[in-house]
Amino acid sequence: MAKGEKKRALRGRAGRMKGGRGSGRATAGHVRLWGRHPVEAALMNPERKHRKLWATREGIDSLNGELPPDFPIEFAEVTDLARLVAKDAPHQGLVLECEPLEGRFLDELATGDPAHPVVVLDQVTDPHNVGAILRSAAAFGAACIVTQDRHAPPESGVLAKSASGALETVPWVRVVNLARALDELAEAGYWRIGLAGEAETTLAEALPAGPVALVLGAEGEGMRQNIAAHCDALARLPISSAIESLNVSNAAAIALYATVTREGSDVTSI
Known part of the structure; x- marks a missing residue:
């Protein structure tokens, strides 16, 4: 059956939204995603x-691939x-309710x-930033991101939209104790490198040829002292004095690029 015929058959099986209204909240224990890229992924x-x-x-026509038979x-x-999503959320005609990963x-x-x-996030709580970091992690081939199970945002439509599909492809490790996770790494x-604007060493100078874990702190406050103490080196991005600091998601993207393109490493492709 051709793609268009499958979609027409799917339309024939689908129901209509009762009353045209939704609660705006996901069913307990579920996550509600919206937008073409997050839903498709x-x-x-x-x-x-x-x-x-x-x-x-x-929205259905915009999807690549086919839904499974009898998909609800x-x-x-x-x-x-x-009415099913956050106010003014760009749902693009698609809202999916599913279980957390x-x-x-x-x-x-x-x-x-x-x-x-590996990307380690110390109390980065903004879902837009975590989503954007997931997107950069996918773009530059990160093995995973690591956060605490507390002081980190849950899966959500906002985070998934910012990640643009990367929530489904980049493994997300949640740990009880971030310092212990750094010991495991x-x-x-x-080699654990904490990004800190006050560091004397630049990231390029601190990067080794081997495996790297990049550690980034919370928006505004930076890394906690205990987390910084569990890093092998602290390094800064050499930005202009015209600006005080970068957004944590921008810093993560730059640091990932620098890591996978560093001289002297055996990284040949992302």
Whole structure:
């Protein structure tokens, strides 16, 4: 059956959104994602368990690939979907409710490959920033991101939209104790570099040829003292004095690029 015919058949099976209204909140224990890239990536992720998709016909047509047979879907108008998501959220005609992803373990992912750095976030709480860091981590081939299970945002539509699909492709490790996780990374052979604007050494000077874990602190406050003490080196990005600091997601993107393109490393591709 051709792609267009499959979608027409899917339309025939789908129901209509009852009453054209939604609560605006996900069912307890579930996550609500919106926008073409986050929804499409979640639908393609075999590790993601889905509950229901609400969509406009144009939203369905925008998807690449096909939905599984008998996938639970309800068609709705744009204004109806707006009631299912955060205010003014750019849902692009697609809203997916699903279960959170299963937790991942650091020892599975920190394999010591110099081509795939680890990103450690110390109390970075803004979902826009974490989403953007996930997107950069995907672009530059990071092995995973690591956060505390507390003091970090949960999976959400806002975070997934900022990640533009990377929430489904970059492993996210949540740990109880971030300092202990840094110790585990050291035991696995990673050189732990904390980004700090006051450091004398630049990131380029601090980068070794081997595996690297980049550690970034909270928006505005930076790394906590205990986390900085668990780094092998502190380094700064050599930015102009015209600006005091960079947003944490911008700093992460620059640091990842510098890491995977450093001289003297055996990294040949991302």
